[in-house]
Amino acid sequence: MSTSEQTPSGGFSKTTNFRWLAVGLVLFAMIAFLMPTPASMTAKAEALFSDLDPEAIAIKATHIKIIIALLSACIVFFATETIPLPAVALIIGLVQLFFGITPPAKIVSTYAHDAVWFIAGSLAIGSTLVKYGLDKRIGMLVVNLSGTKTRMIVLSIILGTAVASAFINESSTAPMFVPIAIALAALTNKTIPAPRLGKLLMISIALGCMVGTPMSPTGGARNAIMIGFLSNIGIDMSFLQWISMGIFYTVVMSVVMAFVLPVIFKPEVDDMTYAVTILKQDLKKHGKMTTRQWVVAAIMILVVFLWITDKSITRQALGFSLGLGGVAITGAVLYMLLGLTSWRDYEKNVSWGVIILYAGAISLGSVFESTGAASWLADSILALVAPLGVNSGLALVFLVVVIGAGVTNLMSAGATVVILGPVVLDMAQNSGTNPLLVGVALAMSTSMAYWLVVGTPASSIVYSSGQLESKDFIRMATIAWPIALIVMCIMVALYWVAVLRIPVFLQ
Secondary structure (H helix, E strand, O other): OOHHHHOOOOOOOOOOOHHHHHHHHHHHHHHHHHOOOOHHHHHHHHHHOOOOOHHHHHHHHHHHHHHHHHHHHHHHHHHHOOOOHHHHHHHHHHHHHHOOOOOHHHHHHHHOOHHHHHHHHHHHHHHHHHHOOHHHHHHHHHHHHHOOEHHHHHHHHHHHHHHHHHHOOHHHHHHHHHHHHHHHHHHHHOOOOOHHHHHHHHHHHHHHHHHHHHHOHHHOHHHHHHHHHHHHOOOOOOHHHHHHHHHHHHHHHHHHHHHHHHHHOOOOOOEOHHHHHHHHHHHHHOOOOOHHHHHHHHHHHHHHHHHHHHHHHHHHHHOOOOHHHHHHHHHHHHHHHOOOOOHHHHHHHOOHHHHHHHHHHHHHHHHHHHOOHHHHHHHHHHHHHHHHOOOOHHHHHHHHHHHHHHHOOOOOHHHHHHHHHHHHHHHHHHHOEOHHHHHHHHHHHOOOOOOOHHHOHHHHHHHOOOOOOHHHHHHHHHHHHHHHHHHHHHHHHHHHHHHOOOOOEOO
């Protein structure tokens, strides 16, 4: 098969679809220009910017409306791949400029977040692991344990990525498994056309990363943020306590989705003996680990250690934290300083489109928060459900799970926790509900960003492989998202309350 025949249609290669572009622009115009500014937006602007004069407050309220319009248009663009997704990320900044929401001097700072450094450094580290074949060694450890049956390989990929993403972070985990999945699909394609198999393996990586992040405090920034919020109200949570609460969701979702995903993306083959055998033979050709491979692995272990200890040992030693991004970039630079890789390698092997895409999402989350649009949206959601009487006890915890799982598909998980965290913790305290249940439930529920390509860095990374399209994520989420909600609610009611005996109400 020729290279051109193998080139997938997904990824960042698509060009403008003018029909859906028109839909997104019309939706933006209707909300931004034709819809009157709701009184609730004006009230929110008055509450947040009370020191301003009435004219300035009216402008702030208009900014909230424009950002809601931008969010609506971005959802259309992300879901339909109307225009190249990195272009959408840049449009987010342009809208802020053209409507005077963010000054030109501050636009760059909304993109230059520690999380963006973290993504860039993680992708660079991942590309170096690939260069030295360590990705195949790690992936083959998983494959060797799974055998050759397609369903068991899917289970192993989900569990492998889940456990890794709980401690290493999904941005580093996904690049390790993508080459293995691509190789398995490509080798299978030599014997039988198997496009659905490629989709299944790729979506398994993304889903595995998403179900793994709730298991550990190091699984995502949203977990660390919530631990800080709980500490502020006198609830100190240990590393192991979080793991004891999160492991149920990770294990159950991994097993359940290993059976569900092959139903959604029915693979063309039930057994991949040929592909697995070839991969094993290819790995044997590499022989034992070389000195350079051991050094690459040692730096990766050092990076993981620094990620885990950044807020403790590193802070005590240096007097400050390096941040996840600082640690990731340190690892990437060390590889260059030691002659293990070059900048040319990073230029060629790092998906810079993913970095731009994630930077745009961070910028959107930043302006969403700074304008008050996120707070307005959170208040609106809570106001809608207040008459239902679900503002205390397990009902409140379930409500928080649903809200967190929904909102995280509209903004970053960290932003969701930052905006909703203080609100739901206040609701818990005021109603006598245990804030530990509410807070941890919110943080874990924000891992359910299943619907869009930009939902998580792992989703963007597997999307950039070209094996998937945006509609594949929507197709998966239609079934997986409700299942995840059910599993999390079962975890809260049966595992947390009945097994771990965490009280629902405080005495």
